[in-house]
Amino acid sequence: MAKYSIHAGHNFHVTGAHGFIKEEVVDRQIKDATIKYLRAAGQTVYDDTDEDGRTQNQNLANIVRKVNSHSSIDLAVSIHLNAGKGTGIEVYQYDNKTDAVAQRILKNVCKATGLHGHGVGVKKNQGLYVLRNTKPSAILVECGFVDTDHDADVVSEHTDAVGKAIAEGILGKSVTAPKPASKPASKPVSGHLYRVRKSAGDAKSQIGAFKDKANAINLAKKHSGYEVYDESGNKVYGASKPASKPQASSQSIVPYPGHLIKQGSRGKDVQRVQRAVGVTPDGIYGPATKKAVQAYQKRHGLAADGIVGEKTWGVMF
Numbered sequence: 001m002a003k004y005s006i007h008a009g010h011n012f013h014v015t016g017a018h019g020f021i022k023e024e025v026v027d028r029q030i031k032d033a034t035i036k037y038l039r040a041a042g043q044t045v046y047d048d049t050d051e052d053g054r055t056q057n058q059n060l061a062n063i064v065r066k067v068n069s070h071s072s073i074d075l076a077v078s079i080h081l082n083a084g085k086g087t088g089i090e091v092y093q094y095d096n097k098t099d100a101v102a103q104r105i106l107k108n109v110c111k112a113t114g115l116h117g118h119g120v121g122v123k124k125n126q127g128l129y130v131l132r133n134t135k136p137s138a139i140l141v142e143c144g145f146v147d148t149d150h151d152a153d154v155v156s157e158h159t160d161a162v163g164k165a166i167a168e169g170i171l172g173k174s175v176t177a178p179k180p181a182s183k184p185a186s187k188p189v190s191g192h193l194y195r196v197r198k199s200a201g202d203a204k205s206q207i208g209a210f211k212d213k214a215n216a217i218n219l220a221k222k223h224s225g226y227e228v229y230d231e232s233g234n235k236v237y238g239a240s241k242p243a244s245k246p247q248a249s250s251q252s253i254v255p256y257p258g259h260l261i262k263q264g265s266r267g268k269d270v271q272r273v274q275r276a277v278g279v280t281p282d283g284i285y286g287p288a289t290k291k292a293v294q295a296y297q298k299r300h301g302l303a304a305d306g307i308v309g310e311k312t313w314g315v316m317f
């Protein structure tokens with residue numbers, strides 16, 4: 001058995017690339033899946049994602065420190081998404097020692113997404129901080145472009161498959177899915193942890209966990225609808241009132257399509273809305289989507305009419 005260090009790039013203080021999707025959100029989903037499949041195959045895996053760094057440099061330094069704190073790691077893998085309106089998957093390595101595994105990851109992720117390699121095969125890069133400074137060999141995977149419509153769609157819809165593809169690329173063999181845990185696994189931790197979530201029981205919505213309560217509250221303040229819970233599930237911070245004002249839509253990263261999206265609507269914009277509210281993105285705006293949009297609007301202090309107009313869109317994107 002081998003030992004691996006896996007992390008997702010960036011964090012919620014120093015965010016990654018934003019476009020149709022958010023890098024720091026989707027890379028964490030892929031990272032979680034990668035870890036899940038590696039562990040299912042019996043490997044030792046450390047999650048060295050950093051949620052605390054307040055600047056890009058701190059974030060990178062924290063990651064490297066975590067990776068280097070373990071002994072005899074066989075490979076470190078850094079998971080990112082690209083920006084710049086290109087398309088495809090990129091894999092970076094520090095030197096040719098990791099040729100075989102890097103090629104396997106590239107091939108697998110391309111297959112899982114239907115995307116091609118961006119540029120020519122695996123690239124050598126000795127300038128990337130994480131690759132340069134980690135003691136074990138490290139590989140960085142850019143899983144598609146957040147600001148290219150098709151890339152963003154396929155990657156965000158297949159985070160589990162992409163994670164599996166990376167895990168299988170690392171191991172050079174296929175891995176079967178782990179049996180679902182009987183209840184959501186809460187990681188054993190030393191000391192108290194303050195979790196930032198939408199509600200006590202909603203582990204999926206968690207965007208961070210901190211030993212320091214102030215850090216947790218800070219993060220929750222930045223994300224409307226999020227609250228802080230201690231280990232027993234008691235709320236220690238939570239805006240009882242919805243966020244004051246929706247952002248102006250002019251700040252949206254994805255421009256408002258210019259028409260209302262509501263029950264009966266179909267297509268790409270509907271899928272985008274569905275992903276934002278956590279509904280299966282089938283592109284058909286039915287009653288379930290309407291309900292989820294209403295809940296989203298309520299959480300964000302918007303009129304809960306279940307119709308996505310300019311205001312709701314501006315908050316979503």
Ligand SMILES: [Zn+2]
Nearest residue numbers: 009016080081
């Ligand atoms: Zn990145």
